[in-house]
Amino acid sequence: MTPVLELADVAARYRGARADVVSDVFLAVDPGESLALVGESGAGKTTLLRLLLGLARPTAGTVRFDGEPLALRHGQQMRRFRRSVQCVFQDPYSSLDPRRRIGSIVAEPLRSLGLDTRAGAAPKVSAALETVGLPADAAERYPHEFAGGRRQRIAIARATVCEPRVLLADEPVSALDVTTRVKVVDLLAALKRERGLTLVMVSHDLSVVAALCERTAVLERGGSSNRATPHVSSAPRPSVHPPPDRQRAPLARLTPGRFSVRPRRPARQEAAAAPPEHARTSAPGRGTTPGGRS
Numbered sequence: 001m002t003p004v005l006e007l008a009d010v011a012a013r014y015r016g017a018r019a020d021v022v023s024d025v026f027l028a029v030d031p032g033e034s035l036a037l038v039g040e041s042g043a044g045k046t047t048l049l050r051l052l053l054g055l056a057r058p059t060a061g062t063v064r065f066d067g068e069p070l071a072l073r074h075g076q077q078m079r080r081f082r083r084s085v086q087c088v089f090q091d092p093y094s095s096l097d098p099r100r101r102i103g104s105i106v107a108e109p110l111r112s113l114g115l116d117t118r119a120g121a122a123p124k125v126s127a128a129l130e131t132v133g134l135p136a137d138a139a140e141r142y143p144h145e146f147a148g149g150r151r152q153r154i155a156i157a158r159a160t161v162c163e164p165r166v167l168l169a170d171e172p173v174s175a176l177d178v179t180t181r182v183k184v185v186d187l188l189a190a191l192k193r194e195r196g197l198t199l200v201m202v203s204h205d206l207s208v209v210a211a212l213c214e215r216t217a218v219l220e221r222g223g224s225s226n227r228a229t230p231h232v233s234s235a236p237r238p239s240v241h242p243p244p245d246r247q248r249a250p251l252a253r254l255t256p257g258r259f260s261v262r263p264r265r266p267a268r269q270e271a272a273a274a275p276p277e278h279a280r281t282s283a284p285g286r287g288t289t290p291g292g293r294s
């Protein structure tokens with residue numbers, strides 16, 4: 001089976017840095033599989049997702065999409081890639097433009113890929129909102145009218161509106177309180193099940209990994225403790241990997257707080273709250289990049 005996404009002997013280094021952030025990375029993602037990327041903070045998980053998303057270029061090695069090297073200047077391939085591979089970021093507060101209505105935010109991939117006009121996009125936006133459990137009239141509202149969990153649903157609607165084959169998610173539920181986290185994990189599991197989505201997800205939360213992913217890639221720092229040269233081991237790790245019976249267990253097993261290895265967060269995000277004054281508009285992780293594309 002040809003992997004849908006592949007990193008072959010990849011290294012990445014940020015501009016001005018003395019050492020590679022990641023090196024010697026081999027990672028293949030098969031169609032329909034769910035892969036978790038785990039590892040300590042700073043190990044390079046987000047960097048790997050950015051490479052897989054084509055938001056950054058590797059300083060060595062190759063990123064492949066459907067078996068072909070990802071060529072960021074190859075318009076036709078990139079169009080197919082953007083339609084096939086979408087992403088959800090960690091922070092639902094900074095990843096939605098507060099000045100735009102939800103309908104316009106969700107329709108953005110359809111417009112940027114030239115798939116639909118504004119009028120043509122409307123039914124697809126309604127369907128995407130319905131899929132994530134939001135009412136159709138949400139399209140007329142603004143992000144600040146929604147709390148964290150519903151904002152993340154909006155981000156998932158935006159990522160899935162063009163029916164991608166692959167969803168890359170960088171800690172998609174870590175900014176949410178535990179109860180909301182369960183609901184969003186449930187939604188991702190349903191999308192995976194019903195659409196056969198391939199999922200690559202970064203998470204520190206082993207309960208989320210156990211609920212959603214069949215395979216785990218662990219980023220480990222290699223060499224001396226000061227060298228930032230992690231590598232990926234894509235073999236299943238029993239210590240992290242759930243036993244087969246738990247993989248098939250209903251998501252209700254994700255009892256709030258029960259499996260979480262992270263401290264419980266305050267439940268304030270359940271209540272609708274206005275965004276902070278300083279609410280940022282750009283998607284996270286789009287600053288300086290290895291290879292400097294953004």
Ligand SMILES: Nc1ncnc2c1ncn2[C@@H]1O[C@H](COP(=O)(O)OP(=O)(O)OP(=O)(O)O)[C@@H](O)[C@H]1O
Nearest residue numbers: 014021040041042043044045046047048287288289
């Ligand atoms: N824009 C950047 N410019 C320079 N260095 C960066 C940049 N982004 C990340 N780094 C560095 O690259 C390393 C890996 O960062 P990355 O964000 O990929 O780690 P991570 O595994 O996602 O961490 P976390 O779990 O905290 O999100 C870190 O040492 C970080 O400081």
Ligand SMILES: [Mg+2]
Nearest residue numbers: 045046047170
């Ligand atoms: Mg990260």
